Amino acid sequence: MSSPKLPLYLDNASTTKVDKRVLEEMLPYFTELFGNASSSHSYGKVAKHAIEKARSQVSDLINANDNEILFTSGATEAINLGIKGYAEANSHKGNHIITVKTEHKAVLATCEYLESKGYEVTYLNVDKNGLISLDQLRSSILDNTILIVVMYVNNEIGIIQPIREIGLMAKEYEITFFCDATQAVGKVHIDVEKDNIDMLCLSGHKLNGPKGIGALFMRRNIEITPLIHGGGQEKGLRGGTYNTPLIVGLGKACQLALIEFESNIFNLISKRKRLENYYEKNNLGLINFKESPRAPHILSITLYDYEAEEFLMIKSKEFVASTGSACNSEIMEISHVLKELDFNQNNNIIRISF
CATH class of the missing domain: 3.90.1150.10 (Aspartate Aminotransferase, domain 1)
Structure with missing residues (x-):
């Protein structure tokens, strides 16, 4: 038929549709290479090696270090883990967060949740071109501000925010900068070092990879509280058996996005x-x-x-x-x-x- x-x-x-080359890379890990990456025997070691290769492929796309990549089920989970996890782990430093009114619903809903827990959130306006005012951002920074959250590319209108300037300002005030780059990866050149981004999320299905897999970039000096507790996977920050095929697919999609x-x-x-x-x-x-x-x-x-x-x-x-x-x-x-x-x-x- x-x-x-x-x-x-x-x-x-x-x-996006899954690239055929991504699918081909994934298939063996559904069948003959099906081991649990947490197992110590040969099957587990093969799966673990594939996961670490994918971690390197993801990090290469955004110029991060391999050990700064944390695998999640997608960008929404990465957003929740990054923002909630950071807010909880760093509440002793302050309780004020700055974000933008045009952020993705995953960010806005997460910030609204934190407001219900006693955190203060400032929502920046955008101008007629969809851009924030750097002056308004600076004037919104308080002594108790611990996090600035601004997306790289807006998913509805495609506008690119002045990420590098935002990153510099966050660094100047020693505030952690979280960037939702879900719509940017593979379409905009991202360099977390030059952009001074401290945390960043991405999702496989936005760049010809599979659905149900994403990643959180998090600098090594960042502390967060996990949302999912379990067997200690991902440095104890995201429990649960590794979804090896999808992780391999995300890695391959990132590799192709960088090469091409x-x-x-x-x-x-x-x-x-x-x-x-x-x-x-x-x-x-x-x-x-x-x-x-x-x-x-x-x-x-x-x-x-x-x-x-x-x-x-x-x-x-x-x-x-x-x-x-x-x-x-x-x-x-x-x-x-x-x-x-x-x-x-x-x-x-x-x-x-x-």
């Missing part, structure tokens, strides 16, 4: 330019944030003659895209990101992602 013919997939900010970075970026920018030109020349829509620093794979368009849902339904046999973040798709309302950008009356914005 043949597979049904599907439309062109233009929703890669939501999830320049050609991938060139292709993404070329695709985006062609589609921008098409919508502009045919007077179909306005390209949003065109003058802002943008990641090459996300395109936000305000349609002229259609509501977003109607347009995507009409075009559903040609291509699929999103009216906003897939994480918000079950809630039929304007996303929190678009509201902060004064698009709260707009129901004609689509997100195309390559």
